[in-house]
Amino acid sequence: MPYTLNDLVVDIKEILVNDQIQNGSDKICYFVSKALMDQNFIAENLPDRLNGELPRQILYEDNDTGFCVCGHVYDTEAIGTPHDHGPSWAIYGQASGETEMTDWEITNDISSDDIIYVKPKKTYTMKAGDVHFYDIGHVHSPVRKDPVRLLRVEGENLDNIKRSNIKVS
Ligand SMILES: [Fe+2]
Incomplete structure (x- = not known):
């Protein structure tokens, strides 16, 4: 049986409603990795971007709880500076390619x-199939030197949040 975006959304929503994120993050990570192992899921939800399309696409946004499932497809290098996700948590799933991820410790x-x-x-290196949970307040920086496909679940749409002002000490 293929695992679909709708299946993933239903599974995530059930976990968030019953367990909340602090108790449910491992379970959500499990279902994100299940999606990443399904080549049909990747082909359907993380296709190549056409000219002019943004790397980031919102695949689903939940009106009740606010969580989002997003697809990020970068066809060139993508270097991120240290950042948090404001008031949101995030789960990053690597569908293809590699991400060199650095976690940062807050010194003040x-x-x-x-x-x-x-x-x-x-x-650490995130390879295809790897999934990580980043809690509220966590600071990280992803480096992608080659094309990648990523599946992300966000506690709320990160397009709309205010990120902290972060500097390397
Ligand atoms: Fe991030």
Whole structure:
């Protein structure tokens, strides 16, 4: 049986309603990896971007709980600076290619000028099928040197959130 976007959405919503994210993140990661193992799911939901299309597409946004399922398809290098996701958590799933991800440790609480200082904590490679949960307040930076396809679940649409001002200490 193929695993569809609708299946994934139903599974995520059930977990969020019954367990909330703190108790349910591992279960959501399981279903994201299940989607990543289904080549039909990837072909259907993470296709090549046509000229002019954005790498990021919202595949589903839930009106009740606010969570989003997003597809990111980069056909060239994509280098991210250290960032958080404001008030949201996020689950990153690597569908194809590799991401070199660095997690950053916060070295101070928010200073009077609203800057959060960070230092690198660990760097690891996310390969096809790998899934990671990033809780609220977590700071990370992804580096993708070659084309990648990513499946992401966000606690709320990250297009609409205010991110913290983060500097490397
Ligand atoms: Fe991120």
